[in-house]
Amino acid sequence: MKNKEIQERRMRGYFMQATKELLKGEGLRSINVRSIADQAGYSYATLYNYFRDVKELVFLCVTDFQEECTAEIMQKVKKTPRGIERIRAITKAYIGYFVQYPSVFNLFFVEKLGDLGQKQPAASLIFTFLDRLCASEWDYCIENGITDENSASLIKQELNFVSCGMLLFYMNRIQPAGYIEFMGMVDLQLNSILNRCGTETN
Amino acid sequence: MKNKEIQERRMRGYFMQATKELLKGEGLRSINVRSIADQAGYSYATLYNYFRDVKELVFLCVTDFQEECTAEIMQKVKKTPRGIERIRAITKAYIGYFVQYPSVFNLFFVEKLGDLGQKQPAASLIFTFLDRLCASEWDYCIENGITDENSASLIKQELNFVSCGMLLFYMNRIQPAGYIEFMGMVDLQLNSILNRCGTETN
DNA sequence: AAAATTAATTAACAATGTTAATTATATTAC
DNA sequence: GTAATATAATTAACATTGTTAATTAATTTT
Numbered sequence: 001m002k003n004k005e006i007q008e009r010r011m012r013g014y015f016m017q018a019t020k021e022l023l024k025g026e027g028l029r030s031i032n033v034r035s036i037a038d039q040a041g042y043s044y045a046t047l048y049n050y051f052r053d054v055k056e057l058v059f060l061c062v063t064d065f066q067e068e069c070t071a072e073i074m075q076k077v078k079k080t081p082r083g084i085e086r087i088r089a090i091t092k093a094y095i096g097y098f099v100q101y102p103s104v105f106n107l108f109f110v111e112k113l114g115d116l117g118q119k120q121p122a123a124s125l126i127f128t129f130l131d132r133l134c135a136s137e138w139d140y141c142i143e144n145g146i147t148d149e150n151s152a153s154l155i156k157q158e159l160n161f162v163s164c165g166m167l168l169f170y171m172n173r174i175q176p177a178g179y180i181e182f183m184g185m186v187d188l189q190l191n192s193i194l195n196r197c198g199t200e201t202n
Numbered sequence: 203m204k205n206k207e208i209q210e211r212r213m214r215g216y217f218m219q220a221t222k223e224l225l226k227g228e229g230l231r232s233i234n235v236r237s238i239a240d241q242a243g244y245s246y247a248t249l250y251n252y253f254r255d256v257k258e259l260v261f262l263c264v265t266d267f268q269e270e271c272t273a274e275i276m277q278k279v280k281k282t283p284r285g286i287e288r289i290r291a292i293t294k295a296y297i298g299y300f301v302q303y304p305s306v307f308n309l310f311f312v313e314k315l316g317d318l319g320q321k322q323p324a325a326s327l328i329f330t331f332l333d334r335l336c337a338s339e340w341d342y343c344i345e346n347g348i349t350d351e352n353s354a355s356l357i358k359q360e361l362n363f364v365s366c367g368m369l370l371f372y373m374n375r376i377q378p379a380g381y382i383e384f385m386g387m388v389d390l391q392l393n394s395i396l397n398r399c400g401t402e403t404n
Numbered sequence: 405a406a407a408a409t410t411a412a413t414t415a416a417c418a419a420t421g422t423t424a425a426t427t428a429t430a431t432t433a434c
Numbered sequence: 435g436t437a438a439t440a441t442a443a444t445t446a447a448c449a450t451t452g453t454t455a456a457t458t459a460a461t462t463t464t
Contacts, residue, residue: 011442032420043444045423054421109370110312123375154394161391164370165363168311173325189363192356196398206410213411234451245413247454256452 012050014040020061027103028111031058058107065104066129069097073133083146084197087137087159088190094130095163095186099179102171109164110172130160147197158193214252216242222263229305230313233260260309267306268331271299275335285348286399289339289361290392296332297365297388301381304373311366312374332362349399360395 018039022030033054037044051057077089098105108126138156141147147155166189169175170182220241224232235256239246253259275295282291300307310328340358343349349357368391371377372384 033422034420044421045445046443048422049442109374123377127371127375127377154390157387158364158391158394161364161367161371162360163367165365165367168366168370169329169363172311173329175325175329185359188356189360192360235453236451246452247414248412250453251411 008050015047015050015057016060019057020064023061023103023107024101028106062107070133072097083137083141083144084194087134088194090133091130091159091163091190092186094133095167098167105167105171109168130163131156151197155193155197162189162193210252217249217252217259218262221259222266225263225305225309226303230308264309272335274299285339285343286396289336290396292335293332293361293365293392294388296335297369300369307369307373311370332365333358353399357395357399364391364395
């Protein structure tokens, strides 16, 4: 039955589209079975014919957002010189994307998504996201002797944690207060971390 | 009416005690008006005679936990040599406390606590917590020329963000998988950040 | 001790997630 | 092409949780 498969995929798509619109617009707060179904133009119970529960549906948006985010970032940094410079640009753009879509940040890093069955794959998908975005640039740096593998691996982690930490404080606690100050702090932190590359081996 | 005040304080205390027990035991998941009231030995509606809502009650536990955490840390590090060494120890103990009580971490850093009226004070209370724990040691470092104010301020922020980021990943995404690996990573990161002190000015 | 006040409890309602029962739609057999 | 069947979608219903209103119990005041 090919038709059935196509139709089912289409239906899932409608609900996912609706969920993504709501997430980007009103945010996670506004997400509930009824609002999603409304947005999709169906009754709330119909959703359960295509998804185990509302968490599965929301979770599926993660992959979509990651792809979108990746595209946006790569577009933004393609003119930046390769190496450390581009790693800095990617990380800034990565942070910028989450500032633009706070609910995506919450979805990725904050929400525990309950006891979602496929928790572990999603977890590593998220944990390695920035690493994957920067992977080829780190390779470039190592190949060109700009840094070595050991310090690269440390700094990768540090970028990951610091980015996430800054975002968490900014989003959740409104600290620092404004976007300008926040991005200023981001610059300082990224400089501090990335300036260490190649200058010495700790 | 002095009695009334005493009684009211006592009642608030009962509910707070109950909430803290639940938080530390079952975690935030298990927190709801009825479970708190049960634990306290009252009906759920009674709670509303003493607290605006359940969020206020939960929020009040933050301060209590901070005090407890501070005491535990200071006890732990009192024999560590002052300066960078002790900053490292405090930060490790700080991370250790949250690993011990994951729900306190959630409460502090993850939960948005809705549109809590007193949001801002709580926010800065949390944001500055590690800084306050380390404040006198940083002063010590600056006074003794171990580091200067500029790099101290950068590194303070970095410690704050990295700690929070590592915890977020570990708690939320089970990454890295085990406690031993996690604490190993913590050591590496703290070394990397703190080794920069005084060796050079970036 | 009766009246009045205060505190505590039960009842009730609203929002949300989820499942069961019912209705509408589409597919298949003749 | 229509009746029987299968599938999909909807409404109804129930569970959980937060919150407020109405009622009952307790305490205080006179």
